[in-house]
Amino acid sequence: MTAQPPPRHAIVIGSGLGGACAAAELRLHGWAVTLLHAPQAAAATDLPVGLMAPLVTAADTASSQLVRAGQAVTLDWAQRLLVAGRDWAPVGCRECNPPPPDAAPRPRRHKALPPPPAAGADWTQPVPQADALWHPRAAWLRPRALADALLRHAGVLPQSAAVAGLRQVGGLAAPSWQVLGRDGGVLAQAPVVLVAAGTASTKVLATANPDVAALVAAWKLARTPGQISWASGSSPPGLVHALNGHGHLIPNVPWPETLQPFGAPAPCLSAQAATFFGASYRHDDADDPPHPRAAEAHANRQRAMELCEAAGHPWQAPPAGELQHWAGSRCTSPDRLPRVGALGSHAPGLWALTGLGSRGLSLAPLAARCVATQLSEHTSPIEPALVIAWAAQRLSK
Numbered sequence: 001m002t003a004q005p006p007p008r009h010a011i012v013i014g015s016g017l018g019g020a021c022a023a024a025e026l027r028l029h030g031w032a033v034t035l036l037h038a039p040q041a042a043a044a045t046d047l048p049v050g051l052m053a054p055l056v057t058a059a060d061t062a063s064s065q066l067v068r069a070g071q072a073v074t075l076d077w078a079q080r081l082l083v084a085g086r087d088w089a090p091v092g093c094r095e096c097n098p099p100p101p102d103a104a105p106r107p108r109r110h111k112a113l114p115p116p117p118a119a120g121a122d123w124t125q126p127v128p129q130a131d132a133l134w135h136p137r138a139a140w141l142r143p144r145a146l147a148d149a150l151l152r153h154a155g156v157l158p159q160s161a162a163v164a165g166l167r168q169v170g171g172l173a174a175p176s177w178q179v180l181g182r183d184g185g186v187l188a189q190a191p192v193v194l195v196a197a198g199t200a201s202t203k204v205l206a207t208a209n210p211d212v213a214a215l216v217a218a219w220k221l222a223r224t225p226g227q228i229s230w231a232s233g234s235s236p237p238g239l240v241h242a243l244n245g246h247g248h249l250i251p252n253v254p255w256p257e258t259l260q261p262f263g264a265p266a267p268c269l270s271a272q273a274a275t276f277f278g279a280s281y282r283h284d285d286a287d288d289p290p291h292p293r294a295a296e297a298h299a300n301r302q303r304a305m306e307l308c309e310a311a312g313h314p315w316q317a318p319p320a321g322e323l324q325h326w327a328g329s330r331c332t333s334p335d336r337l338p339r340v341g342a343l344g345s346h347a348p349g350l351w352a353l354t355g356l357g358s359r360g361l362s363l364a365p366l367a368a369r370c371v372a373t374q375l376s377e378h379t380s381p382i383e384p385a386l387v388i389a390w391a392a393q394r395l396s397k
């Protein structure tokens with residue numbers, strides 16, 4: 001009898017949605033995984049609830065295709081691991097300012113993906129009203145619930161450790177990476193390291209060597225703070241689905257997070273429900289982690305009421321002072337594409353999954369599956385052109 005080779009070992013840095021999905025996918029592909037995270041670091045994944053809706057662009061860009069393919073993977077995990085109505089709900093979404101009809105989206109084929117969770121033959125079906133698109137497979141989702149469920153499902157236990165640097169050891173014959181703590185000590189060592197540390201990713205990666213530092217600087221990733229707001233016990237009358245346009249709005253989300261069996265969307269608001277809306281964008285780094293601001297609360301409230309008005313569900317939201325808020329930072333890229341894959345010959349065994357921007361719920365599980373299949377030399381779930389579109393070795397224009 002021949003002995004089984006030992007499992008390949010990877011270290012994943014970051015346990016937000018990107019890192020959690022990657023750690024789980026690698027484990028499910030048979031890898032031994034060490035997952036390190038800095039619990040005191042702010043994580044965008046702590047967003048209380050977010051929206052997943054297709055990104056409709058006239059030319060059906062790589063971003064639109066990746067979002068579409070990604071949502072199928074996220075929805076599949078949500079159906080398998082989460083409690084509908086508590087952790088997520090496929091409520092559908094009405095997009096109020098889609099591209100003009102003469103620039104209709106042209107969905108392309110992609111490789112076979114899990115079947116849709118809800119009825120609906122197409123991704124985007126125009127509704128009878130002018131200037132609107134109906135997305136039957138849009139859903140709200142609590143990102144932390146998905147990250148935790150995936151780690152439990154795959155049997156991965158995160159370890160608390162703030163990573164300060166990376167060091168390549170072992171020479172060309174057996175290259176390996178040491179992950180260093182703040183005191184310079186070695187936290188872990190493995191042939192493969194995946195950095196999925198959100199807004200801290202480039203700082204961690206840049207410590208690997210000068211070539212990697214130059215590459216990640218050329219990505220031009222930015223920290224983009226923002227805020228969502230919510231009104232407990234108040235909802236636009238008659239609205240049972242999400243709205244998207246200039247900002248988004250999600251009605252009837254169970255809040256506080258209590259178990260509430262999912263059925264058909266309730267026509268009236270339950271006692272334990274809230275309407276979430278936002279999110280604001282700021283382009284300054286004034287506070288890290290960001291704190292909720294009154295000006296952004298007012299702006300979120302105003303946009304939410306305009307969105308409801310445009311959708312035919314006029315709503316007088318409670319005053320900004322009566323709303324609740326959560327602030328966090330996205331890791332954004334100028335081309336709105338994340339960076340997913342190997343850093344290349346400059347740093348063999350070093351990988352990245354970052355720059356998920358405002359679409360992490362749609363993109364993280366697909367990106368993680370791509371990383372795991374590439375590392376395991378299995379068939380990619382997406383076409384080569386899409387793998388190249390978000391490749392970590394690609395610079396930003």
Ligand SMILES: Cc1cc2nc3c(=O)[nH]c(=O)nc-3n(C[C@H](O)[C@H](O)[C@H](O)COP(=O)(O)OP(=O)(O)OC[C@H]3O[C@@H](n4cnc5c(N)ncnc54)[C@H](O)[C@@H]3O)c2cc1C
Nearest residue numbers: 014015016017018038044045050051163197198200360361
């Ligand atoms: C206001 C707001 C609204 C949003 N709304 C939506 C939405 O509606 N739909 C949507 O799809 N997306 C939305 N997003 C984006 C989404 O939340 C992110 O894309 C996603 O959560 C990013 O996940 P991540 O794993 O890349 O990063 P994060 O969740 O930020 O995780 C980073 C991880 O890295 C770890 N870390 C950091 N530094 C270190 C270090 N030195 N050592 C070790 N570990 C470290 C942290 O502990 C954390 O575990 C929103 C974001 C914000 C801020």
